[in-house]
Amino acid sequence: MIQTPKDHATLADDFNIDEKRVGWHDDTLWWIREKRDKIAWQVPDWELLRDAASNIKDHVLSNLNPYLLQFEANAIANGITVHWAANAAEHNQIVLNILRSKEINKLVKSKSMLTEECHLNDFLADNGVDVIDSDLGERIVQLAEEPPSHIVLPCIHKKKEEIGELFHKHLGTPQGNSDPQLLTEAARHHLRETFLSRKATVTGINFAVAETGEFVVCTNEGNADMGAHLADVHIACMGIEKIIPERKDLGVFLRLLARSATGQPITTYSSHFKKPRENQEMHIILVDNGRTKQLGRADFRNSLKCIRCGACMNTCPVYRRSGGHSYHYAITGPIGAILAPNLDMEKYADLPFASTLCGSCTNVCPVKIDIHQQLYKWRQVIVQNGYAPKAKALSMKMMAFTLSSPFAYHAAGKMGRIVLKYAPFTVNNKFNPWYKQRDMPDVPTASFGEWYQKNRNNNEQ
Amino acid sequence: MIIPHRVYNYLSNLGTPKILMNIKMKVGLFIPCYVDQFYPNAAIATLQLLEKMGLDVSYPPNQTCCGQPMANSGFEHLTAGCNKLFVQNFKQFDYIVAPSGSCVLHIKEHIHTSNHEDDKNISNKIYELTEFLTDVLKVTTLSANFPYKVGLHQSCHGQRGLHLAQMSELVAAPYSKPQRLLNMVQNLEMINLKRKDECCGFGGTFCVAEEAVSAKMGKDRVADHENNGAEYITGVDLSCLMHLEGILKRKNSKTKVIHIAEILNAS
Numbered sequence: 001m002i003q004t005p006k007d008h009a010t011l012a013d014d015f016n017i018d019e020k021r022v023g024w025h026d027d028t029l030w031w032i033r034e035k036r037d038k039i040a041w042q043v044p045d046w047e048l049l050r051d052a053a054s055n056i057k058d059h060v061l062s063n064l065n066p067y068l069l070q071f072e073a074n075a076i077a078n079g080i081t082v083h084w085a086a087n088a089a090e091h092n093q094i095v096l097n098i099l100r101s102k103e104i105n106k107l108v109k110s111k112s113m114l115t116e117e118c119h120l121n122d123f124l125a126d127n128g129v130d131v132i133d134s135d136l137g138e139r140i141v142q143l144a145e146e147p148p149s150h151i152v153l154p155c156i157h158k159k160k161e162e163i164g165e166l167f168h169k170h171l172g173t174p175q176g177n178s179d180p181q182l183l184t185e186a187a188r189h190h191l192r193e194t195f196l197s198r199k200a201t202v203t204g205i206n207f208a209v210a211e212t213g214e215f216v217v218c219t220n221e222g223n224a225d226m227g228a229h230l231a232d233v234h235i236a237c238m239g240i241e242k243i244i245p246e247r248k249d250l251g252v253f254l255r256l257l258a259r260s261a262t263g264q265p266i267t268t269y270s271s272h273f274k275k276p277r278e279n280q281e282m283h284i285i286l287v288d289n290g291r292t293k294q295l296g297r298a299d300f301r302n303s304l305k306c307i308r309c310g311a312c313m314n315t316c317p318v319y320r321r322s323g324g325h326s327y328h329y330a331i332t333g334p335i336g337a338i339l340a341p342n343l344d345m346e347k348y349a350d351l352p353f354a355s356t357l358c359g360s361c362t363n364v365c366p367v368k369i370d371i372h373q374q375l376y377k378w379r380q381v382i383v384q385n386g387y388a389p390k391a392k393a394l395s396m397k398m399m400a401f402t403l404s405s406p407f408a409y410h411a412a413g414k415m416g417r418i419v420l421k422y423a424p425f426t427v428n429n430k431f432n433p434w435y436k437q438r439d440m441p442d443v444p445t446a447s448f449g450e451w452y453q454k455n456r457n458n459n460e461q
Numbered sequence: 462m463i464i465p466h467r468v469y470n471y472l473s474n475l476g477t478p479k480i481l482m483n484i485k486m487k488v489g490l491f492i493p494c495y496v497d498q499f500y501p502n503a504a505i506a507t508l509q510l511l512e513k514m515g516l517d518v519s520y521p522p523n524q525t526c527c528g529q530p531m532a533n534s535g536f537e538h539l540t541a542g543c544n545k546l547f548v549q550n551f552k553q554f555d556y557i558v559a560p561s562g563s564c565v566l567h568i569k570e571h572i573h574t575s576n577h578e579d580d581k582n583i584s585n586k587i588y589e590l591t592e593f594l595t596d597v598l599k600v601t602t603l604s605a606n607f608p609y610k611v612g613l614h615q616s617c618h619g620q621r622g623l624h625l626a627q628m629s630e631l632v633a634a635p636y637s638k639p640q641r642l643l644n645m646v647q648n649l650e651m652i653n654l655k656r657k658d659e660c661c662g663f664g665g666t667f668c669v670a671e672e673a674v675s676a677k678m679g680k681d682r683v684a685d686h687e688n689n690g691a692e693y694i695t696g697v698d699l700s701c702l703m704h705l706e707g708i709l710k711r712k713n714s715k716t717k718v719i720h721i722a723e724i725l726n727a728s
Contacts, residue, residue, distance in 0.1 A: 016673035037629065048633035060650045317660045321674045354671060356664030359621035363630035379535030388535060394535040404542025406523040413498045433669040437676035437705025441499045448497045448504035452520045
């Protein structure tokens, strides 16, 4: 899974070569957005619930230190081993060390965006550990040797025929058969065998309850439970922002999560893990990896409220038409575009610009992150830090000069209209990206300013 | 006599007849740069519409642009000249009205000069046209006639930024200021859209920087209007409409775009 150096616009261009497929991708995700709308409307207090969730998360972010320490103390009291990782490398090393101490070289992993963020699979593979993803969507992209394109629906970019091909190649299903039931059944058998033979499992954590030291893992397939119940070692990984103060807060978050994510009333499995069963080892890894840095950025700290529902992706008109891989980061879509620059501003300088700032993401977000405002603010920060293309910086300076002077503006406007009128080929050519799929507007003989001067003589200015 | 907008709102809420207050209300007409250069008819319609309401409207000739093209590209620090010019041009008016949700939102949220009082003053008295007609003038009837099938494009900045209409993301009561005004127009038939408030993909420099996605978004929006029989696509922002028009013209579509001011002013 090599990161490509192409930027969002170029990757989106590639994605748009097959326009019909873009339409299919867009419709598929819009269907989920509509499902979300329907089910949200069934909760009369939906907006209040969003307020509550946002307030709880704000409170947690302002009190992260005491809550983390409370969670750690309670988890240890419950018999769980707690590890702290400052970054991705430390996190990955901790997982490897646990496995090596048990002489385990095979692992089953349920969905965890944190491990994607840390590139755990690649690291473990390099160190001779075989990892099988047990979430069906993740398993599919793993077989295809691709990163997930969506945080909740990892293989949403794949058509069932392509999955049929993959399964034929890797799991021996009949060639040309893309019947979803048959493919699911095949995956089920394949994973069942995996669950029975793996001694260690890695899961993510959706919510970690400070009050009790327990954690909640939400899946639709029960794959986290299968892994955890059969394995001798359960390693659960979480970003430090996943803390909630009390168990009762789950009444807010569990109601919001699945409704926002897929339009379901609740995930099929919302499993609470509190202590290891007899003869089982349970580990929790608390990972920072840039989160405390983001917490220190006043304009961007509340991006850490994210509960990873993916609603901003489903609603984003750009994401739906550029595909998750165009974001070239583990967390795709609008939320990824405000999280990624925190980790590497240069590498992800393009992402905050991959938006029309339409604001749909902000209003669909169950924890009320002002995503589109942060996209705007990241643009300013990226430019101020010198990561804007030089040509763009120059053209912006010229534009600012013209628009700051009424004289220059009127002269340029007139000139522009004359050029468009008498030499349209200077604009209407393949070097103008506007013209590629769109015509230019008709050119009026006079600007409004010129018309006004002629027609409103009582102008007091 | 100049009635400051706060006093105006107070009197208006008391039910004072509009005409008594409007006569001396000085309105500064803000015409965004691309409207000035490419769509003078929308600007003329805005002016005439406001004049019909009995307002004292003037167009400061030295205005240029709100600065949004730079700011949205990450160059807000280069907009000082635009901001200063804007305050100079519009400081003296009771209200500033513009036929654009996007430019109004930008001024409202981002005008920033050395004088914060000026900034606040400008932010508080600037209105998008349909917002002004609805919330300030409290228009209940119009004499307009427009015998066509019309699709309303909800421009995002006006809708989600200025709250000109309820958004489909929220579980909240629906309303739409532009729609309410269009409902007053005689013989106008509204069409229903499959996606009532999806972004058109213009997005300022996004339309060229992300050409593929921008054009695809525009095509999809156009198709929704065409499939539902729109003869005209209207909206509060010509930036969106210019983008949709570019796509319509390229495919020789019969559907046209028209700014909402031109419909509300049509006779």
